Amino acid sequence: MRSLRFITSPVKVKSLKSREHVPIFYPEVVLCVEIYHKKNSSLKTQEFLVLGSQTLDELRDNIYCLTDKLMETAGQSDPSGYFLIEDTFYNDLRNSPSIDYSKPIFDWLKNAKNEAAEKWEYIMSGELKKKQKELLGDLDIANLPSFKAVHMHKLDLLTCDFRLGAGYLYCTQGNCKHIIVIRDVRMIHSEDVQNQSDYPLLTFQLRPRQQKCSVCKIYHATKMTVDDKWSPKNPCYFCIKCYFLLHYKEDNSLLYPHAVFDYFHE
Numbered sequence: 078m079r080s081l082r083f084i085t086s087p088v089k090v091k092s093l094k095s096r097e098h099v100p101i102f103y104p105e106v107v108l109c110v111e112i113y114h115k116k117n118s119s120l121k122t123q124e125f126l127v128l129g130s131q132t133l134d135e136l137r138d139n140i141y142c143l144t145d146k147l148m149e150t151a152g153q154s155d156p157s158g159y160f161l162i163e164d165t166f167y168n169d170l171r172n173s174p175s176i177d178y179s180k181p182i183f184d185w186l187k188n189a190k191n192e193a194a195e196k197w198e199y200i201m202s203g204e205l206k207k208k209q210k211e212l213l214g215d216l217d218i219a220n221l222p223s224f225k226a227v228h229m230h231k232l233d234l235l236t237c238d239f240r241l242g243a244g245y246l247y248c249t250q251g252n253c254k255h256i257i258v259i260r261d262v263r264m265i266h267s268e269d270v271q272n273q274s275d276y277p278l279l280t281f282q283l284r285p286r287q288q289k290c291s292v293c294k295i296y297h298a299t300k301m302t303v304d305d306k307w308s309p310k311n312p313c314y315f316c317i318k319c320y321f322l323l324h325y326k327e328d329n330s331l332l333y334p335h336a337v338f339d340y341f342h343e
């Protein structure tokens with residue numbers, strides 16, 4: 078009940094990003110998509126309303142991931158990524174340095190058939206198999222699925238095969254993995270936002286937890302040191318003022334060598 082109220086209530090809408098008005102073409106379908114934290118797969122970080130006519134890359138461009146942000150800050154961001162939905166890899170190959178993340182997986186499936194089949198059998202045995210049988214009835218789940226790969230910007234969401242409520246994989250920056258869930262699908266109605274360019278529409282955003290400076294305990298931390306010999310904790314968090322006061326001399330030269338990173342939030 079909570080979920081249904083959530084996706085039909087227009088008051089949950091938090092951000093309307095565009096000024097340009099692009100009319101909705103009827104009939105249109107709205108999907109409610111949830112994104113989960115990379116480490117804690119039960120912690121929802123974002124929720125979107127996405128139009129059935131939109132593609133997965135449009136959703137991807139709106140997913141917030143701390144690893145993406147850190148890699149961008151370091152100037153080492155990799156535009157590659159994929160969604161694994163049922164047996165299909167939807168690869169992001171829009172930008173020229175992108176690589177096909179699914180290729181080594183397909184190579185492994187081809188070159189180590191027995192190992193892959195063994196792993197699949199192991200995954201499908203026990204509790205999970207029982208649950209799948211309950212859900213899918215007599216469907217054949219014993220054999221390794223024949224995976225395929227497509228470009229995520231070439232297919233709209235409604236042409237993807239998916240099951241409501243199932244957890245699928247979103248992978249970015251090589252190995253940062255999030256679970257995504259398509260929670261609900263319904264027709265668009267008059268109370269929905271009627272501007273196509275406002276979708277994917279963010280309806281929930283988890284407020285990130287941010288460490289305070291370990292020294293002044295007043296300001297939010299923006300620097301984090303690791304194995305810092307003079308700091309009380311490891312890792313240790315500093316606001317920019319305390320960090321420079323404790324690590325640099327008045328003439329801006331370094332007091333002692335240490336490893337430091339930009340810190341955003343947990």
Ligand SMILES: [Zn+2]
Pocket residue numbers: 115142143144145249253254255
């Ligand atoms: Zn991530």
Ligand SMILES: [Zn+2]
Pocket residue numbers: 290291292293294295296315316317318319320
């Ligand atoms: Zn401070």
